[in-house]
Structure formats: C-alpha cells, structure tokens
Amino acid sequence: MRYLPKSAADREAMLKAIGARSVDDLFSPIPAEYRLSRDLAVPRQMAESEIVDWFKQRARENGDGYTSFLGAGAYFHYRPVIIDALVQRGEFLTAYTPYQAEFAQGTLQAIFEFQTMISELTGMDLANASMYDGSTGAAEAVMMAVRCTGKSGAVVARSLHPEYGEVLATYATHQGIPLKTVSFADSGRIDLKDLERAVTDDTACVLIQSPNFFGTVEDVDAIAAIAHKKGALVVVAIAEAVSLGIVEPPRQADIVSMEAQSFGVPLGFGGPYCGVLATKDKYVRQMPGRLSGQTVDKKGKRGFVLTLATREQHIRREKATSNICTNQALVALMVNIFMTVYGKVGLKELAKQNLAKAAYAADQFGKNAKALFSAAPRFNEFVVETTEDPYAINARLLGHKIVGGLPLKKFYPELGNAALWCCTELTTRSMIDTAVGLVAESERSVRSTKEVEEQEVTQ
Amino acid sequence: MKHMTRKATRHISQNENLIFEKSSAGKAAWKLPPLDVPDVDTAKLLGKSERKDLGNMPEVSEIEIIRHFTRLSTWNYAIDLGMYPLGSCTMKYNPRVNEFVSRVEGLANGHPYQPEKISQGALRIIKTLSECLIEITGMDAITLQPAAGAHGELTGLLMVRAYHESQGNARKKVLIPDSAHGTNPATAAMVGYAVENLKSNDRGMVDVAALAAQMNEDVAALMVTNPNTLGVFEQEIHKIADLMHAKGGLLYMDGANMNALVGKARPGDFGADVMHLNLHKTFSTPHGGGGPGSGPVAVKKILEPFLPRPIVITKPDGILAFEYNRPQSIGRVRAYYGNFGMFIRALAYILANGPDGLRQTTEDAVLNANYIRKGLEGVYDLPYDTPSMHEVVFSDKLQSKKGVRTMDLAKRLIDYGFHPYTTAFPLIVPGALMIEPTESEPLEELDLFIEAMKSLAEEVEEDPQFVLDAPHNTRISRLDETQAARKPILRWKPESLG
Numbered sequence: 001m002r003y004l005p006k007s008a009a010d011r012e013a014m015l016k017a018i019g020a021r022s023v024d025d026l027f028s029p030i031p032a033e034y035r036l037s038r039d040l041a042v043p044r045q046m047a048e049s050e051i052v053d054w055f056k057q058r059a060r061e062n063g064d065g066y067t068s069f070l071g072a073g074a075y076f077h078y079r080p081v082i083i084d085a086l087v088q089r090g091e092f093l094t095a096y097t098p099y100q101a102e103f104a105q106g107t108l109q110a111i112f113e114f115q116t117m118i119s120e121l122t123g124m125d126l127a128n129a130s131m132y133d134g135s136t137g138a139a140e141a142v143m144m145a146v147r148c149t150g151k152s153g154a155v156v157a158r159s160l161h162p163e164y165g166e167v168l169a170t171y172a173t174h175q176g177i178p179l180k181t182v183s184f185a186d187s188g189r190i191d192l193k194d195l196e197r198a199v200t201d202d203t204a205c206v207l208i209q210s211p212n213f214f215g216t217v218e219d220v221d222a223i224a225a226i227a228h229k230k231g232a233l234v235v236v237a238i239a240e241a242v243s244l245g246i247v248e249p250p251r252q253a254d255i256v257s258m259e260a261q262s263f264g265v266p267l268g269f270g271g272p273y274c275g276v277l278a279t280k281d282k283y284v285r286q287m288p289g290r291l292s293g294q295t296v297d298k299k300g301k302r303g304f305v306l307t308l309a310t311r312e313q314h315i316r317r318e319k320a321t322s323n324i325c326t327n328q329a330l331v332a333l334m335v336n337i338f339m340t341v342y343g344k345v346g347l348k349e350l351a352k353q354n355l356a357k358a359a360y361a362a363d364q365f366g367k368n369a370k371a372l373f374s375a376a377p378r379f380n381e382f383v384v385e386t387t388e389d390p391y392a393i394n395a396r397l398l399g400h401k402i403v404g405g406l407p408l409k410k411f412y413p414e415l416g417n418a419a420l421w422c423c424t425e426l427t428t429r430s431m432i433d434t435a436v437g438l439v440a441e442s443e444r445s446v447r448s449t450k451e452v453e454e455q456e457v458t459q
Numbered sequence: 460m461k462h463m464t465r466k467a468t469r470h471i472s473q474n475e476n477l478i479f480e481k482s483s484a485g486k487a488a489w490k491l492p493p494l495d496v497p498d499v500d501t502a503k504l505l506g507k508s509e510r511k512d513l514g515n516m517p518e519v520s521e522i523e524i525i526r527h528f529t530r531l532s533t534w535n536y537a538i539d540l541g542m543y544p545l546g547s548c549t550m551k552y553n554p555r556v557n558e559f560v561s562r563v564e565g566l567a568n569g570h571p572y573q574p575e576k577i578s579q580g581a582l583r584i585i586k587t588l589s590e591c592l593i594e595i596t597g598m599d600a601i602t603l604q605p606a607a608g609a610h611g612e613l614t615g616l617l618m619v620r621a622y623h624e625s626q627g628n629a630r631k632k633v634l635i636p637d638s639a640h641g642t643n644p645a646t647a648a649m650v651g652y653a654v655e656n657l658k659s660n661d662r663g664m665v666d667v668a669a670l671a672a673q674m675n676e677d678v679a680a681l682m683v684t685n686p687n688t689l690g691v692f693e694q695e696i697h698k699i700a701d702l703m704h705a706k707g708g709l710l711y712m713d714g715a716n717m718n719a720l721v722g723k724a725r726p727g728d729f730g731a732d733v734m735h736l737n738l739h740k741t742f743s744t745p746h747g748g749g750g751p752g753s754g755p756v757a758v759k760k761i762l763e764p765f766l767p768r769p770i771v772i773t774k775p776d777g778i779l780a781f782e783y784n785r786p787q788s789i790g791r792v793r794a795y796y797g798n799f800g801m802f803i804r805a806l807a808y809i810l811a812n813g814p815d816g817l818r819q820t821t822e823d824a825v826l827n828a829n830y831i832r833k834g835l836e837g838v839y840d841l842p843y844d845t846p847s848m849h850e851v852v853f854s855d856k857l858q859s860k861k862g863v864r865t866m867d868l869a870k871r872l873i874d875y876g877f878h879p880y881t882t883a884f885p886l887i888v889p890g891a892l893m894i895e896p897t898e899s900e901p902l903e904e905l906d907l908f909i910e911a912m913k914s915l916a917e918e919v920e921e922d923p924q925f926v927l928d929a930p931h932n933t934r935i936s937r938l939d940e941t942q943a944a945r946k947p948i949l950r951w952k953p954e955s956l957g
Contacts, residue, residue: 103873
C-alpha cells in the first residue's frame with residue numbers, strides 16, 4: 001500500500017523488538033469471536049489514475065457546465081486562485097488545532113485576523129474562530145441567547161432559511177426552548193405587527209435573516225426596537241456574506257450568525273462551509289467555539305493562543321457552552337484569504353456588481369412574470385412568480401443547460417408558483433437574457449393555452 | 460541546546476505583522492470584469508440600508524498576501540513535516556489525490572439544490588461511501604450529515620432519545636466512563652440527559668460490576684470509546700452490550716479510535732447500536748488546523764427510522780434520490796447534506812486502500828504504537844500495563860519528582876522537532892502523555908521520536924529548569940495564557956498600533 005512507509009523487513013524487525021511473534025499477537029486483546037477473519041467487502045485497491053478517473057466520471061454525471069441561477073444559502077462567486085494555492089500548503093492543510101501555540105503561530109495569527117475582519121464586516125465587537133455552518137451557527141446563537149438572558153423562548157422569522165429553521169428545531173427540542181414563528185409581510189420583510197405580538201417577556205431572542213431567504217433586506221433597527229423593549233436579544237443570520245460589502249451590517253443585533261461560504265468557499269454540493277458567530281463584548285463568555293487571543297511570550301513578544309477555554313467541552317465537560325470541538329479552520333482560512341484579497345474597496349465593488357446584476361435580472365423577468373416583494377430593498381436574489389409550475393419551467397431550462405431558480409412551494413406552499421432566483425458577479429447579461437427569454441416564452445405559451453381552454457369552456 | 464537532536468535544526472524564518480499593519484489605501488489584489496448590465500444607484504436601491512464604509516478592512520496587493528500567508532504557514536508544524544503523535548487525534552498522512560479529486564469541476568461547483576437529474580454523481584459518491592462505512596463498522600444504516608465528531612455524537616444521542624421516546628419513555632441519563640472525551644458529557648447535556656460518571660477499573664477499562672450496579676431503566680445509553688482513550692480494547696465489550704440491552708439501554712460507541720479496528724474488528728459485531736466516525740481521523744481527510752471534519756453516524760436497524768432527513772435512496776429505475784418523507788426522523792442536524800467535500804476525500808482514501816490496504820493500515824498503526832511503548836517503557840511511567848492498541852498512554856510520574864510536568868515535557872519536545880503528544884488527557888491518568896503515532900510513520904521517524912523522548916528524560920534529571928524554560932528554539936517562547944484569558948484581546952484595533 002503506497003501510503004504505508006514500511007518494508008516487510010521493517011515490520012519483522014519491529015515485531016522482534018516488541019517481542020511479538022506476529023502482528024496477530026498485537027490484536028489478541030480483541031476476543032477471537034469479534035476478530036474479522038475475512039476481507040472487508042469494499043472496492044479493491046485502485047491506482048491513483050483509476051481514482052481520478054472514477055471521480056471525473058462522477059463529475060460528468062453531476063451537471064458540469066450548466067449555468068445556474070440557484071442561491072438560497074449557497075452562492076456561486078469567483079474564487080481567486082491564490083486561495084487554493086495557499087490553503088494547500090501542508091503547514092496549513094495538515095496541522096491540528098493549535099493547542100501547542102508555540103508550534104502553531106501561523107494558524108493562530110490567521111484566526112486572529114479572521115476574527116478581526118468578521119467583526120469589522122458584521123459591525124460586532126468580536127467573532128469566534130468558526131462554527132460548522134450557517135444553520136448550526138444560528139441554532140448555537142439561539143442557545144447562547146438563552147444563556148445570556150436566562151429566558152427560554154425564541155421567536156423565529158419564517159423568512160429564515162427553512163433548513164436553518166429545521167436545524168434549530170432539532171437542537172431546541174430537548175433544551176426546553178419553545179419556538180414561535182413570525183410570518184412575512186407583502187414586502188417580503190418580517191411582519192412587524194406579528195413580531196410585536198410574538199415577543200413577550202419570556203422571549204430570549206428574535207432570530208431573523210438579512211438579507212432573508214427571499215433576498216430581501218430586513219429593517220433590523222425596527223426589529224431590534226421591538227425585541228429590546230422586551231429584553232430579548234436580536235440574532236441576525238447572514239447567509240450571503242457578500243451582501244456585507246454594500247448592505248449596512250446589523251449593528252443593532254446582539255449576535256450575528258454568518259455563513260461565510262460566499263467568501264471563497266466552493267459550492268461543493270453543500271459543504272464544507274464556514275459558519276461564524278460574532279457578538280458584543282459583554283456576551284463573550286457565553287459564546288461557543290474557539291477563540292484566538294493576543295498575548296505575549298516570556299520576552300514580551302506578541303503571540304497568539306487559544307483562549308477562554310473554560311467555556312469549552314474539554315475543560316467544562318457537561319457544563320460547557322457547547323459540545324463543539326473541531327470547527328471549520330481550513331475553510332475559515334479560505335474565507336480569510338478571500339476577505340484579504342477583496343479588502344475594503346473590492347468587497348464593496350463586488351457587492352455592487354451583485355446588486356446590479358440582480359436588479360437588472362429582476363427587471364427583465366418582471367416584464368413577463370410577476371416579481372414579488374419588490375417594495376423592499378434586496379441584494380442578489382429575487383422571487384419570480386410564474387403562471388406555469390416552476391418545476392416544469394426548470395425542466396425545460398435544463399434542456400438548455402440552465403438551472404433555473406429554486407421553486408419555493410416545497411418550503412412555502414402559500415407562494416404557489418414562485419421561485420427564488422440568484423445572480424452574482426459571475427452571471428453574465430447574456431445568461432440572464434437567455435433565461436428571461438425562455439421563461440417569457442413558456443409564460444406566453446401557457447397563457448395562450450389557458451386562454452384557448454377558457455374560450456373552449458365559454459363556448 | 461543541551462542535547463542534540465538528529466530530527467531538526469534551527470533555521471531562519473520570516474517575521475510578519477498582522478495584515479492590517481501592512482494595509483494602505485489604494486493597494487489592491489482584485490480586479491472585476493466590466494459591468495455588463497446598467498449600473499445602479501445603490502442609495503436608491505437600498506435606502507438607509509446602504510453601507511457606506513467597511514471599517515478597517517485591509518488593502519494589500521497579491522504578492523503581499525502570498526508572502527503573508529506563506530510566512531505564517533512556516534510557523535506551523537504539520538504532518539507533512541514529520542510525526543504528529545497527538546493521541547486521540549489520528550494525525551495520519553492526508554493523501555494529495557484526495558485534494559485533487561475534491562476540486563474536480565462538477566463536484567466542487569455542484570449546488571446543493573441542483574436538480575437530482577444532474578446530481579447523480581454526487582449522490583453516487585454519498586451512496587458508495589455510505590456502503591463502505593456500513594461494511595467497515597458492521598452496522599445497518601448511516602447518515603453522513605453531521606459536520607464533525609461531536610456533531611455526530613449529538614446526532615447519535617438524538618436518535619437514542621427518539622428511539623426511547625418511541626418506546627414510551629425517553630429515560631433520564633447517560634452513563635459515561637471517566638476516561639471519556641469531553642465532548643461525550645457535553646453532548647449528553649445538549650440532548651437533555653443527566654450525565655452519570657462510570658469509574659474505570661484498575662486495568663483502565665469499564666468496570667463491568669460497577670456498570671451492572673449502575674444500569675437501570677433510567678439509563679438511556681452508555682457512551683463508550685473502544686479502544687478507549689488509554690488505547691485499551693474493552694475486552695468485555697459484549698458483556699457491556701448485554702448489560703445495556705438487558706435493561707433496554709443502548710450502547711453508543713465513540714468511534715474516535717476506529718483507526719485501531721478497521722478491517723480487524725467491527726463494532727456492529729460486538730454489540731454497538733450507534734456510533735460516529737471521524738472522517739478527519741480514521742479516513743485521512745485533513746485536519747486543516749482544526750477542521751473541517753465530518754462525523755457520519757452508523758446505526759443498527761432499530762435506529763434507522765430516526766436518521767436525519769434526507770436519506771439517499773435508489774428509485775425503481777435505478778436513479779438515486781433524496782428521500783425526505785421520514786416521519787420518525789430526528790429532523791435535520793445541518794443544512795444540505797453534510798460536509799460533502801470530506802466524503803469525496805474519505806472515499807478516495809478507501810479506494811486507494813482496498814480491503815488489504817485498510818487492514819494493513821490498522822496493523823501498522825497498532826505496530827507503531829507498541830514499538831513506541833516498548834522503546835519508552837521504564838523511561839516513562841506506564842500507569843496501566845494493559846496491552847495497547849493504536850496508542851499508548853504514559854504519565855509524568857517519574858519526571859514530576861523533579862517538578863517537570865507533561866506540558867513542560869511537551870514544550871521541550873518541540874525543540875526536538877516533534878509536535879507533542881496529547882497532554883493531560885485522559886483525565887484518569889494524572890499527568891498523561893498520550894501518544895498515537897498512526898500508521899504513517901516510517902521506522903526511522905519512530906526511532907528519532909524514541910531517541911528524543913529518552914534524551915528529554917535525561918535532561919529532566921540533569922537540568923530540570925532548562926526543560927521548564929522550554930521551548931528554546933521556537934520563534935517565540937512560552938506564551939502567557941493567563942493574561943490572554945484575563946484581559947481578552949480577540950481582534951486587532953487601530954489604537955493598538957505602535
């Protein structure tokens with residue numbers, strides 16, 4: 001086996017040194033009846049060339065070369081090539097969690113920079129080193145709010161990513177956190193009157209997403225005013241990190257739970273991604289996850305260590321803030337490099353392009369179909385309602401190698417034939433025009449068929 | 460340096476400030492294509508939600524970024540540089556073909572919501588890996604959704620709870636041996652179970668008599684790591700399983716130490732009902748400085764209805780699909796389908812090994828641990844002389860007589876060019892040195908490690924203060940962790956300049 005660095009003679013010599021007759025001696029602690037005496041039924045050993053072929057074949061079965069208008073929490077942005085060049089350095093790729101600080105300063109300083117940039121972008125005081133993803137991060141943020149306030153309930157916007165909501169429901173089940181849902185208004189924003197009714201003195205937090213699942217930017221100030229009046233915290237989930245380049249961050253929030261996949265992380269069929277929590281100084285000791293902190297060595301030189309570990313499972317065991325141990329360090333490094341590449345000016349320009357492409361596409365779609373929620377500001381996603389079932393439209397688009405918007409009826413039956421479309425800086429005008437043309441064509445034909453049917457009925 | 464080492468030599472490394480300290484207005488590392496749609500008035504579109512300023516984000520050029528991160532990288536130790544014997548962490552070689560295939564276009568760019576018709580490749584990968592892991596563990600069904608080992612524990616215990624609820628009684632507590640990982644009790648608490656400690660016996664194993672006394676109808680499950688954190692196989696595992704099952708409890712196995720078992724023994728065969736795997740340990744996906752991980756959970760038939768949604772099924776026409784209609788499911792534990800990129804890497808590892816390679820890997824991992832044990836016996840105290848599997852746990856009992864503790868030894872080991880072992884864990888061994896070499900070490904590297912550890916023990920006898928002051932050869936000396944925790948500085952701010 002090519003990964004194993006030993007010759008038969010090496011193994012012999014080692015067994016002799018140990019005083020064992022054969023390697024089976026070493027496995028004698030396992031009772032004989034549980035020792036496997038056959039080969040595992042897994043595929044035979046493959047050459048590297050075969051492995052590469054096998055996965056390339058899978059890639060070909062996986063819709064390579066399609067134009068996609070999907071967003072919904074997972075975004076196709078350009079990834080500068082230096083990201084992969086740097087994260088594949090073995091010193092980052094093959095290092096462990098930096099518990100031995102003197103031998104891991106590279107990872108620790110990088111995390112410290114990551115924490116700084118996330119704090120700057122979210123408008124919070126500080127951020128942690130990462131969480132698994134946006135969905136689990138939001139659930140952990142709610143649990144954190146429960147610890148911070150000593151209250152138990154959470155009020156959740158229905159315009160939160162539905163899968164984030166499902167994860168929260170799973171996490172909350174056995175922790176005595178009752179969840180209340182607040183619907184959205186015609187603007188696509190949270191229904192403030194409904195929110196006002198839902199928030200009570202027992203509410204630990206209000207969890208919203210902005211831009212929300214429909215791409216609509218929420219009025220965080222108005223939401224925060226309602227929540228804070230009752231002593232509840234405001235948790236804002238951000239699924240599209242690029243929005244922070246042009247959309248005001250939720251400064252009134254108490255906890256921000258961000259999915260940073262948009263910052264240089266491949267779509268990768270849903271993961272690994274990079275969640276991160278940011279918060280105010282006063283809540284730091286209730287925050288889960290690792291933190292890199294600045295300190296000095298014996299000679300007074302600046303250095304970094306993992307700190308405030310008394311919050312964590314390896315010290316506090318069942319009293320820890322969370323069971324989280326491994327996080328998403330290498331993915332956070334991708335995010336870190338992406339933020340560094342675009343920086344203060346680039347992130348803004350990048351966000352502006354996303355905004356412009358989506359605005360153009362929404363206008364174009366709106367000429368032949370109904371663009372919903374257009375009264376409130378939105379970022380790079382928008383909802384289009386068609387006469388025809390969006391699944392049928394998408395099936396036709398697929399024939400043109402286009403993946404259309406996400407039909408929303410699976411999550412929001414009340415939205416009927418609405419679909420969520422996304423444009424990024426990688427969506428070209430010609431792609432938009434082609435998709436708009438195909439949708440318009442299908443709308444026209446469905447309408448004329450309907451008219452004919454209606455006429456037949458009248459006759 | 461007191462003693463010389465053949466492993467490492469000091470060399471120049473570059474200094475590097477924080478990226479913010481290199482920033483100045485007008486530098487840039489990005490370039491966007493010209494906008495091909497009409498430009499927009501952001502103030503008009505966004506109103507009061509328009510962001511004006513991005514604060515202290517850096518402005519630097521591309522070469523500066525390359526140098527910045529390359530310089531930082533050289534301050535890290537890594538498996539690619541040498542042995543990384545962190546016990547319980549399984550720091551094995553991370554094959555480069557794994558990285559290569561995970562970046563193949565079509566896999567790397569797959570959107571989680573793209574239609575099933577054009578997701579057959581991804582679904583095939585999920586299905587093939589699932590089948591391999593089920594075979595390796597001897598279980599009946601699996602979910603790949605959990606994002607890491609601790610997340611897998613959470614998923615597993617949620618299923619345990621759902622199972623008991625379906626039987627009419629959720630039960631109250633989970634038994635956890637005192638040698639367990641901290642994630643075990645933290646997880647049990649998250650699922651609403653009280654944690655009851657189970658004492659180990661004088662051989663470092665679960666005390667079966669104590670278990671029999673503590674087991675009753677209030678106990679939902681026992682969480683056991685096997686081999687346990689001492690690297691010892693729980694020889695009475697089947698009795699343990701029988702004790703649990705007799706009173707309606709379930710056996711949860713923490714699969715952190717599966718590197719000792721793959722191809723040699725299967726938890727499903729010795730009584731485990733539910734277990735998680737760490738793809739970043741046993742199946743070679745990179746640790747990446749602390750993630751991403753992946754923590755699949757394999758279960759016996761009785762727990763299958765409770766698996767997280769969705770699961771992958773084969774339709775009658777052979778098409779693979781996600782099945783969401785699972786009324787007894789615990790729900791989702793993560794958006795989408797898990798850390799798919801890690802599935803690709805783990806499967807590439809299994810394909811590279813085949814059944815013979817997987818078995819040989821396990822044999823070499825156990826051989827290496829026993830070789831180190833033999834080499835260091837007598838030099839360091841061995842608190843339990845029970846046979847070791849893939850890792851060996853010594854203590855600092857002999858060295859602490861000179862005031863040198865496990866963490867001090869670890870810091871001095873850095874000077875010898877080795878990453879330290881795991882310190883001060885498991886908790887049942889005061890001053891533990893937990894050493895897991897994995898299969899990836901050649902004989903030469905093992906000999907260098909043994910030589911370094913022996914030399915270190917001599918230094919403790921000759922000049923303990925020298926060891927206490929270590930590390931001596933690193934860029935920075937020992938860091939003040941107390942100050943870091945007392946007055947946390949968790950981000951850079953412009954004021955701290957100068």
